[in-house]
Amino acid sequence: MEPEKDGTGGHPRKDRKRKRAPNKQIGASEAMRARWDLEEERQPEAKKPRLSTVLLAENCEVTHGQLCELLKYAVLGKSCVSKPRWCQLFHQNRLKNVVVFVLQGMSQLHFYRFYLELRFLRKAFRHKFRLPPPSSNFLADIIGLKKKEPTGDLPKTLEESLPSAISKASINLQNDPIVRKYGLKKVSLIRCLLTKEEMKTFSFPLQGFPDCENFVPTKCDGSVTENSPLFGLDCEMCLTSKGRELTRVSLVAEGGACLMDELVKPDNKILDYLTRFSGITKKILNPVTTKLKDVQRQLKALLPPDAVLVGHSLDLDLRALKMIHPYVIDTSLLYIREQGRRFKLKFLAKAILGKDIQCPNKLGHDATEDARTTLELAQYFLKYGPKKIAELNLHALVHHQELQAASQEPRNTPGVIQHSNTSVIECLDSLGQKLLFLSQDTDASDLFSKNCKTIKCLSNKQVLEQARVEIPQFPFSIVEFSFEPFAPMLTEEMNKRMRLKWTQMSTVYAGPFSKNCNLRALKRLFKSFGPVRSITLILETHQVQRPVTELTLDGDTLVNELELDSENRGTIYLSGVNENFKDCLLQQSSLFLGLEAVILPKDLKSGMPKKYCFLKFKTFGSAQRALTILKGKEWKLKGRHALTPRHLHTWLRGLPPESRSPPGLHVIPSPSEQQSLQTLKVDHPKVAAWRWGRKIEKLYRSLCPGTLCLILLPGTQSIHGALSGLGLVGIKDEEESTIPNMCL
16 A cells, blocks of 8 residues: 655634634645734744745746745845745844855755655754745746846747747757657657557556545547547536536647537535636526436547547546546646646647637636647647757746746835846845855856855866855855766666665565455445555465565665654644544644644645644644644544655656667676666765765754754756755754764
8 A cells, every 4th residue: 555645734814814714625735824923913022034934836846936935035135025925934144154055956846765864964954845846047046147148028920939038059958858858759649649658657647546436437549540539528517516527628639630529517515616727607507407317428429439539638628527538638748848837728838839718818727729739749749840840949938938027027025126127136236235155166156246155166066165164154145066967877876776676665565364254344444544545365375474684774764864853843643633623623622732734635636625634833842742642532533743755755756757769689788887876886976975964964053053954955967857855944953952962
């Protein structure tokens, strides 16, 4: 069994106005921000700078621009810049210094591969977050030194799609994820279809799966050929008491003709029409009598045996229809993006086809227009091939569009002097202060020519020595260490080991069971402990024993250390909670002293709360007492101290799949890469990671109390794709009571 873990946060408020937000089914960001405001108003006696209990980063990822927001706020405070939206910094005016350590060449994969060796980092920093894949100007991005970009909407012609700063000559086609998956030559229709394994990975409804028992198959069981017909499909949904349900379905044929465009009345009570997305209102849906079973019957009649359905995030549409179809092309996966991300349909329509859809002046999305667009995108891919699409440099184009959107976003905070377009260096300059930059990278040091003391070093050792001397003299310091990235084969090996280790850590072996045991009761029992990804029954043996390998032994140690991670300290996991759990918890809040946050995860597809939650307490002792109460006779919940930080779970889901080589093809690593793989086996990198963890610890301890400290692992690029980064943030407190002393 492989349990899933996830989370987001919330907290109650006191007065009448403040009581509303926590009553939502999930600890909403509005409630947490309101709590931040209240905490700011209370102003406790010990006015020390501190960070909020929970970070409100979407999908646990903090962008480079959001990092810049925090750094500028740390320098200038709320009277000059807006507060960061993803975290809160209390008593900013009592910060002594800001120090940013950048570990170039390191990624989130490296951190968790050497998790046991980097003991200080995991215990000292309570907040960790995922960083997006690295940009070419990482340092410039995090301090707000933006290059001038062309303004205006996306152009209509493909030749003008890229920013002028990026020429086609600079595009490395081999690194494009579309080329890595499909190659440079044109591909067949069959090659574009999702395999059964891919459909399973991306949660498509499949025959025989337990969550698809009542789904209706389309009966399309013919053989697909290059001439099989394509049909564009799009659905709109609303939120009901049972989750998301279908309200509209559109089917479009290859020529663009609309074969079906039906409104559908859900079976359950509608809680939210989601009009902003669906365009559906109560008035529109009231006279409708068509039901789900009616459109299922129509679709079965319309689709030929070899029909190929095309859609964008098509798994959601098929689940809304409660139908199973074996042949699909999903344009959100066809136009593949790094790190499991997906391009939006609106973006692809403009960048590839030069057409505007989902315009803001329209009420909701047009399902027929969206279905037709996905069909045209699939036809474009088949006609022009991966090379043509890679030449468009979609990654650079979407980054350019995001920068434009950020620069045009209005900021209406009353009484705040706007510094949205200024850099950290300019913020420091307005206060008559300078930035310190230490690095051995000569190219990077050229970025910080204005109002900055730049010290170019010859080695990491010299950077370390200079940092101890120079940091106390500057209010803001950036210290960059440079590490050689691992060879591609070594990175692939590390990915493989992490997947195996995570699977083994998440697997429970139980038994033996009698041949006549009730399988349904058994499944209910296991699910009462939390979400179960899969259950495998072994019928060939009477003994059940967990395999003992190097990875399982290492995994046992890792489980124990995860429980002691600073981000998990004081956090408990509970399973079996219901809709009324939060209300009951608040009514008996006197039993749970030190409760800081209630984290109630939502199902990303249905929008409904899951049957488990996390409670975050100020101390481990408070968490232990609460756990004893909640597992008692009155509450009857199952639980334990939490193991998985939110960002870790998000990252593990996004690990790239193993590279699939054609049958009979064996890749033999070069002698240097073979040596690197052998080095991994003898654990030499572990020794280096342990030593550098100790060095950074000593440097951290030399900082003065009240220093905001960030440690950034920017991520790396490899032939297997970009590896996302990791950020750690904390404020060095005078007591340092939560940090174990590991210095000799």
